[in-house]
Structures are given as C-alpha cells and as structure tokens.
Amino acid sequence: MTVLEFEKPILEIQKKIDEFKKMSMESGMDFNGEIESLEKQANEIKKEMYESLKPSQKLQIARHSERPNFLDYTHMMCENFIELHGDREGADDRAIIGGLATIAGRNVVLIGTQKGKSTKENLEYNFGMPQPQGYRKALRLFKHAEKFKLPIITLIDTPGAYPGITAEQTGQGIAIAVNLREMSKLTVPVIAVITGEGCSGGALGLAVANRVFMLEYAYYTVISPEGCASILWRDAAKAADAADALKITADDLLKYGIIDGKIKEPLGGAHTNPQDMSDRLKNALIGALEELDSYSPDELKAQRYSKFRGMGVFNE
Amino acid sequence: MTVLEFEKPILEIQKKIDEFKKMSMESGMDFNGEIESLEKQANEIKKEMYESLKPSQKLQIARHSERPNFLDYTHMMCENFIELHGDREGADDRAIIGGLATIAGRNVVLIGTQKGKSTKENLEYNFGMPQPQGYRKALRLFKHAEKFKLPIITLIDTPGAYPGITAEQTGQGIAIAVNLREMSKLTVPVIAVITGEGCSGGALGLAVANRVFMLEYAYYTVISPEGCASILWRDAAKAADAADALKITADDLLKYGIIDGKIKEPLGGAHTNPQDMSDRLKNALIGALEELDSYSPDELKAQRYSKFRGMGVFNE
Amino acid sequence: MTIQDWFEKRKEAQIRRREAEKHMEDDGQPSLWTKCIHCENQILKADLEENMMVCPVCEYHYRINATKRIKLLFDNDSFVERFKNIKPTDPLDFVDTEPYKERLEKAHSKTNLDEAVITGTGTIKGHRVAAAIMDFDYMGGSMGSVVGEKVTRIMEEAVKQKIPMIAITSSGGARMQESALSLMQMAKTSCAVGKLDEAGILYINVLTEPTFGGITASFGTLGDIIIAEQGARIGFAGRRVIEQTIRQSLPADFQTAEYLLKYGQVDIISKRSELRDKLADVLSMHGV
Amino acid sequence: MTIQDWFEKRKEAQIRRREAEKHMEDDGQPSLWTKCIHCENQILKADLEENMMVCPVCEYHYRINATKRIKLLFDNDSFVERFKNIKPTDPLDFVDTEPYKERLEKAHSKTNLDEAVITGTGTIKGHRVAAAIMDFDYMGGSMGSVVGEKVTRIMEEAVKQKIPMIAITSSGGARMQESALSLMQMAKTSCAVGKLDEAGILYINVLTEPTFGGITASFGTLGDIIIAEQGARIGFAGRRVIEQTIRQSLPADFQTAEYLLKYGQVDIISKRSELRDKLADVLSMHGV
Numbered sequence A, B: 001m002t003v004l005e006f007e008k009p010i011l012e013i014q015k016k017i018d019e020f021k022k023m024s025m026e027s028g029m030d031f032n033g034e035i036e037s038l039e040k041q042a043n044e045i046k047k048e049m050y051e052s053l054k055p056s057q058k059l060q061i062a063r064h065s066e067r068p069n070f071l072d073y074t075h076m077m078c079e080n081f082i083e084l085h086g087d088r089e090g091a092d093d094r095a096i097i098g099g100l101a102t103i104a105g106r107n108v109v110l111i112g113t114q115k116g117k118s119t120k121e122n123l124e125y126n127f128g129m130p131q132p133q134g135y136r137k138a139l140r141l142f143k144h145a146e147k148f149k150l151p152i153i154t155l156i157d158t159p160g161a162y163p164g165i166t167a168e169q170t171g172q173g174i175a176i177a178v179n180l181r182e183m184s185k186l187t188v189p190v191i192a193v194i195t196g197e198g199c200s201g202g203a204l205g206l207a208v209a210n211r212v213f214m215l216e217y218a219y220y221t222v223i224s225p226e227g228c229a230s231i232l233w234r235d236a237a238k239a240a241d242a243a244d245a246l247k248i249t250a251d252d253l254l255k256y257g258i259i260d261g262k263i264k265e266p267l268g269g270a271h272t273n274p275q276d277m278s279d280r281l282k283n284a285l286i287g288a289l290e291e292l293d294s295y296s297p298d299e300l301k302a303q304r305y306s307k308f309r310g311m312g313v314f315n316e
Numbered sequence C, D: 001m002t003i004q005d006w007f008e009k010r011k012e013a014q015i016r017r018r019e020a021e022k023h024m025e026d027d028g029q030p031s032l033w034t035k036c037i038h039c040e041n042q043i044l045k046a047d048l049e050e051n052m053m054v055c056p057v058c059e060y061h062y063r064i065n066a067t068k069r070i071k072l073l074f075d076n077d078s079f080v081e082r083f084k085n086i087k088p089t090d091p092l093d094f095v096d097t098e099p100y101k102e103r104l105e106k107a108h109s110k111t112n113l114d115e116a117v118i119t120g121t122g123t124i125k126g127h128r129v130a131a132a133i134m135d136f137d138y139m140g141g142s143m144g145s146v147v148g149e150k151v152t153r154i155m156e157e158a159v160k161q162k163i164p165m166i167a168i169t170s171s172g173g174a175r176m177q178e179s180a181l182s183l184m185q186m187a188k189t190s191c192a193v194g195k196l197d198e199a200g201i202l203y204i205n206v207l208t209e210p211t212f213g214g215i216t217a218s219f220g221t222l223g224d225i226i227i228a229e230q231g232a233r234i235g236f237a238g239r240r241v242i243e244q245t246i247r248q249s250l251p252a253d254f255q256t257a258e259y260l261l262k263y264g265q266v267d268i269i270s271k272r273s274e275l276r277d278k279l280a281d282v283l284s285m286h287g288v
C-alpha cells in the first residue's frame, strides 16, 4: 500500500513494533509490555495527526490510489446492483456508472464517477473524468428514477470533467448545465456524497441534491488547488497554499453551508479499511433516505431548489 | 432541365412548335394557326399523360433533380425564416433543416429534409438522408414548438434515413422511434407534407402529424420500390412492378386513409413551375393551420393519437 | 479463442447456418446428433434442447420461437394468450412472385401461428406482466397490421391492468406486403408506448436474434430498460444495405448485442439462461 | 484570405492583443489612429467606435463592455438597471498574491462597475425584456456570489413580469476567490433557468468573446435559443488546459462560434451589426 509522506512517522513506530514481535518469536522472550506501549503510542500519534491534517494532506488521502471507488462501494453496500449502460445515443462513458441498486432493502438509482486502481482500469475509466456522454447517461438515469419514483444516490470522486477535443465538440458545458437544471426539477429524494475528489463543474453535475455529504478527507472545490495556484500564483507548486485558501475540506464546507454533513472515515483514511468505510457510508445513506421519506415530492423539489437558491454571500 | 423518358413525345411536339416559330421569324410567313394547333395538341397530350402516369413514372418526377427542395420552399413561402442549428450535442446534420418561420403572418416551427441539386450540395445534405443527429435536432425543435405553442410544419423529401456505420453506432433506430413517440405527445398542430420521396421510417420520423399531405407526384412507402424488388423479386429491375404493388402514390394512400390530402402540382410537375407549386403548398398549409385552430391542445393530441391508433387493416 | 476469432468464426457460420437449420428440420430420419453451426462440434440435440437451445460447447444462442420463449420465461402455465382472434388479411391485394395471401397461409401451416407475435399476460417468478413475444419463423417476424394491432392492444391492457409490459423482439422489420399500412404500425406502436409512459408503466425490451428495421425504429427500442440477448444481431439498416451504401466491409462484431452495448444503446446483455432471473430482478427493483 | 488563413492570423493576433489593448488605454496622449490587432491595418479610432468596435477592414469583433453593449442593443434610454445594490464581499478571506478585497476594489475603480454583470429591463425594437449583461473588464467577467445572485434575481423578475430573458455572456468562468460558493452559483443560476422553463418564458443566450467554464456549464448555454457573436471564443475548458491534457495542438478555429455551430451547439451566429435585428426577429417570431 502506498504510504503518504506525512504517514512516515507512524510507519517508523510500526517497524519498531514488528521488530519486537520478531525478537519475541525468535528469542521466546516476553516483549508484550514494550509492544503494547508502542502500539498505544502509535495510535495516539495517529489520532492526533489525522485530527489536525492540513488541507493539502487531506487532498493526498482523497487521491490515494487505493481509495475505495464507486464499484467497490457498490459491491460492499448493495444487496443487488444492475448496471444500466449507455446514453442511448452512441456512447457508454465508463467514467460514470449507474444502475438499479438495492441498499438495505430499498430500491434506488445509484450513479457515480468511477476511478481505476491500475493503469488498465484508469484508462478504461478515463481517470474518473467524464465526457458529456457520461453526464447524458446520468441524466437518462435521473429521469428513469423520476418516472419510477426511485430515490437517487450519487457518489462523486472526480478530478473534473474531461478537458478534450471531442468533449468540447459534443458539448461538455451544455451537458453539465442541463444536468444542473434538470436535477433541480426532480421530485424524488436526491443524495450526493463526495467520496474523494469533488472538482468543479464535473462534480457539481451530479450533486444538485437534497442532501450533500462529504467523506472526512474528501475535498470539494471550484478548481483544483494546482489549477488555482498556476493561475493566481502563476506557480503550480503553490498548490498547498491554494488548498488552504480555497477552503476545500468537509469542515470548511460544512461551516459555509455548502454541504449538509461529514461522514467520518476509519482512522488512517477510507483505504485502510474499505468495509468499515462502506458501512459508515451505508449508514449515512440509510439515515438520509429515512429522513427524506417525510417529504412529499413537491417538498423535495422545493427543498432542493431553495437550498441552492440560497447559496452565496454578498452585501445588499 | 432533365427530360424524363415518358416526357419525350411532348418534347417532340415542342420541337415542331419551335421550328414553326423559327420559320415564321426567318421567312416572315404566318404559321400562327399551325403553332396554335400544335400547342393545343401538346397541352392535351400533356394533360392526358400526367393524369394517367404510372407509379413508376410519378416516382421519376418525385426524384427529379430540379424538384424544389426544402430551402426553395422556405424562400418562396415564408416572409421570414431563421434557421436554428444543431442538436446541442455535437452535430448539425444538414440533411434536416429547421427553424422559426413566418408564413402568411403566422409564426411556426418549420422543419424538413433537405436535398441538393448539385454534387456539392448533395454531399452537404447527404442526398437528403438524415443521421440520428438530424432526428434529434428535429426533436429539439418539436419540443421548442411545444414550449412556445407554435404550430409545426414538416416538409419531407427523403430516400430514407442514412444506412451507415456511425448512424448505427449512434442509434438511427432509437432516434426515429423516439420521434414517433414524442410527436404523439405534442399538443400543438402538426402538419406534414411529403413533397417528393417519403421513404420508410426516415420519412415517418417527421410525419406523425395531425394532417399528412402529399404533393401529387410524391410517393410514400415502407421501402423503396428498388429495395422491395430486390428482396421479393430478387431482381432490382422489377422496381416498376414493386412500385405498382406497393401502392405508393397519393391517390392510393388517400384511398387507404394513410394521408389526408393531395396537393396538385403544376402540369408537368413541381419543377416546371416552382413558384406555382410553392403557392399551392402555402395555400394548403394555411388552410390546414386555420382548420386546426379550432382544436384545443388536448384535442390536437387526441386527434393525432387516434388517427395513428386506427391505422391498419385486419380481421377480428 | 480471442473475441475477434469468435466473431470471425461466427460470420463464417452464418453462411452455413440456413443449410444446417434446414437439415435439422428436413432430414426426415431424425438424428440424435447435430453439428453446431457456430463451433461445428457434434452435439446431442437433446443437450441443445436441455440447454435452452444454447450450444453447450461455444454458447452460441440459437434463435428460438415464441412458444419456446414463453415456456422458458414464464412461470408454469401462467401465460394466457390474448388477442389471438386478430388475424391478417391482404388489404393491398399484394402480389410479388407469389400472392401475399398464399404466403400468409404457408406461414400459418409452417408455424401453426396466426401471426408473427403472441401477446398475453403471465407471471415471471411471481411478477405479473403483459408481454408481446415475436416469432421470426412467421414471415421473418415482420410487422404488418396484425403485429402492430396486437402489440398496441397488449400495451393498452398493461395500462388498464397497471402491470409492466415486456416486448421480446425477433424480426427483420416491416411487412413489405402491407406497404404504408405496415409503416404506420411503427407510428401506432410508438404512440402506444407513449401511453405506457404517461401511465408510468415499466416497459422492458428484450432484443433477440435478430431485431432490425421497423422494429428497432419503433416499439423495439423505446423501453425504459433494454436487454439484449447475448450475441443477438440488432440494427436499423441491414448489413448488406450498409455495405452497398458505404462501399466498405463492416467489422465482424458490427450490430451485435455487445457492439450496441459499447455504443450505449442497450442497458443489459443477458445469457438466455440468466434472462428469467434478470427480468425478475429488474421487476423487483422497480417494486412491481 | 481563406478561412484557415483568417484563423491563423487571428491566433497570431491574440498574442499581440493584450499589448495593443493596453496601448489603447495607456498611451496617455490619445492618438486618433490605432492598429487593428487582427488585420494590422491602421484604422481611425472614431471609425472603430462608429462601427460598433468591429474592424471596418477585417470584421474582427473587439470585445466590448456591458455599458457599450446595452447602448448598442436597447432602445434609447429604455434600459433600467436593477439589483445594483447587490455588492461583493470576501466570505473566505481569500488571499493569493493579493487579497481578494483589493482585487475587488481595483476592479471597481478600473471599470466603475459594482460587479461583473449588469442586470435590468428594457426594450429591443419595442420588445420588453429582462437582461443580464456580463462585463469581462471586471475580474474577467468571473461569476461569484454577486453575479449568481443578480442573474437569478433578474430571471425571477422575468418570470414575475412574464417577459423574455436575455443573457449576454463574456466571462472566463468561475470566481476562484469564492471557491465552492462560486461553484454553487452554477447550480443556482441553472435552477433559476429551470423556473424560466416551467413558466414558459423565452430565454435567449448571446455568447460573446469570450465565454468559458462555469458560464458555459450553467446559465450560459441553457437558452431556448443560443446566439453567438461572430468569431467569439466559447468553450468549457480553456485551450491551454486541453493542450496540456491531450498533448497535441488544437485546430486554429477550435472553440470559435463558427466551430460550435458546426458541432451543433449554437443556433445562430450573428455579426454585431445584425444582433439587434436578429434578437427582435426571434422575439417577434415567438409572439413576445
């Protein structure tokens, strides 16, 4: 497993623990006291460290190559998942996957951006960067959900919509804009979760929801810190500064009312215990579904509209 | 102007008339009597001939290279026409053109298949054979008309939807099917006119209308006579027989209740007098618009539905 | 075997196919064995039947008729046919090399069907549905007035009974012998799907070998969910027409279910053996 | 000059452009003449002004500010500004190489505008409309909370007054200094367009040089009718970002109005001189 730079102190202690264990095995001597104390120490450092991560460190966890992806959650969380392919117009963008899902006995339409873990997978899923056709597939599934009164859940982990030639030719901007508008008209519950990267319009195109959650170390921003740094600081190396300035973490966005909740990750991040993360995510989703059950279709639409209508800070 | 095989007898007489005229000019002698008599004769033969054309001969007129096309009618018929381009998804299929039009003071959405008259034009308009993107552009304009309560007029002259690789890849069948379904839901008046070739699903995809008219020599069929001959007779040369068997003419289709009216062409066909043809077409459209004015939106939808619901002949 | 090889082989096999199928029907002395038209292995006819007419060696899905399809999909004896009384006539007095009337009689005596579609209601793993099941053996599954009317009637029945509608297609397209009347069935059935839409009825397409032309351009592709059977060929224009038009040859997998999935036109590909379960799952997950 | 040459020249010109524009503003001693940044001909500034800031020689459409745009499009004195009282703040205490607050002050003193959009109502050849007119000179026309709020308010006003809505865009995209709050303006304005839809209000986009990012991915492309001004550059991602991503260079006409027309994304391309008439025609033809 990839170890991030700031995780190295913990790795050092872990090595020590392993040495004692080995010695204990080889010599038959009892180092249990030492081991226990070191483990306690490691855990405390870990806790402290993960509670005071800088935005740029959270960013690294959000982008961790072994972070659970959409299909991982689907497999861990759903009793059944039937993928529905394609935009019915010529493409099945693999960067956005969607289908019928049963979660804790409830039927929903589940849609998300999909990232790979290997080079092969990354190519298949285009690094989680959708084309316009992916947004149009999502729109088709939104409308399917609306027709059959199924709640919609979206899981978002994308560095953004793909910036490419055919993406421009086939209307990347229009595709996202249409989703924003059409999501606002839905009368079923819509729940969006930023599970990793939530970058710009490419993320927002699936996130006009009644409830928007973020995993603890996910980030959500109008532009990647690198992009922001290279424009405003004219130096991409200032990405950490930009990450601070942009207020991209779950805590920040909760404070500004951009999101409705933060879903805690296992200590060390989602990738250290995917099943635990999946259970936490599932619980949050079930809770939100139950909460939204008390709304009528018209109320769901009105709640979503007024939520986004109210976004923004200005003087008047 | 291209002269069709069956028109040659008239051409012979016309030549005679021209000779007399020339002689009259050169010699100063008076051949007016002969000329008048020949002209009368020519006119009678012409009338008789055009009243008893075989389906395969009408087919030739319908396909005449100088037959007025969609843009010709648009220019002749409309006080104003603003073309609206594109499907908003990556293509502006030139085989289907549509836009806002004002005809006799009425604002409508006017859509049609477009054929060229030169090789260059034919390539631009793909010989009037639309791609799925063309049908999707038309659908966008149908919905625009519905939103703004504008009547829809379609002018159809197509050898069929294009049979090609990308057409299959991008859902030629689905695109047409969706138009058939969505046209049935419209609550504005829809008038379709087969102005030349009305071949198979490619034509029908613009023709689920409250009123369907055909120009006198247009044809409308499930398959081209050539295609039918090569399948059923296993011999494309039997196209004339197939044209008979398929009952493709305006008179036949009026009899079977497939169309609602026939618009007479100038003697010799639309191409011999485009302005006259355009005036006749315009009159028919104005008449139909006025007639449909008396229907409510719900009635328009119900009338269109029950019209197509009732199509078909079977024993029960 | 790579997927490419598989498709190449399949293409070759299609040429041998009609021959082989003829033999299977016509050899008078019924043999216990048959040669798979796709992989060319000798297989026991009983095994093929047992395996839902899917080759046990290569998984080639043989075309099956409507009666067999109903038996495979529906709960025992649950299917009740409707609208069987609607029967074809010859409105245009159509004669090509043979009168349409005679073709209709031949099709009837060959298949013992009244037309190219069976419509009715039944249950799939307990889910009550309306269904139209096409039969290619009856004049290539072509859609004339009767197919259009029966499909429309059963859709209207689905609306009336508020049950999901499933259309299982296998067709070359329009019934040429009914010309414009046949063309109008595309409009009629698509308008009927519009009524399903407005009533919020779940509509599922199951596209089976082959589904073309007037069917893909009407009710055959308007489903809320589109399932295609593995290997089925599905398209608007026929392969030969396209090759003649574009003057180049087409990829081997052109217009297969798998090709269409890639190009975003079907939701799900199913093996025949899994179709019943998949349909039941899809129905369950819509709460119907 | 072929269209290709034209685009090539234009591309070169873009490099000289900022320089030239700076000179036009900064040379202290105002000259009567200026060199066209596109065709490089010497033209009289008065002629350029007279010609709506379109080069009389090569038809290059210079970017114009919101005030000039209003003067060109609306009937004399008919435009009444609304929601001018909505003013920017610095909710995130954003500092890059310079505090956001200072950038706002500079933008204000440079343009004498309160934000990057002017909203209001007025008449175009007698047709009463609501309008939002963006101004690139104010922080690159970027959309923060104020732009989002003003655009939303004027759309709500259009619904209330039952008059058509016109958005004239010129923007680099989102206002980075407001981060997620800026992102949310995309959702907010798109939701507001949903309300226009439901009220059956005609909504027209006029895309002018340049319109990018968060604007094309929100209210900027949701019009019932999309008009682009001749030669305007319009896109989702910036040219440089795309070139870095795909590691190849882009065609010269990439992301121009003409390119987008070809790819089906705009309805109408208009010269600046014809825009007022075209808008009036479109309004007339919708009976509004």
Ligand SMILES: [Zn+2]
Pocket: C036, C037, C038, C039, C040, C041, C055, C056, C057, C058, C059, C060
């Ligand atoms: Zn086999």
Ligand SMILES: [Zn+2]
Pocket: D036, D037, D038, D039, D040, D041, D055, D056, D057, D058, D059, D060
């Ligand atoms: Zn110039």
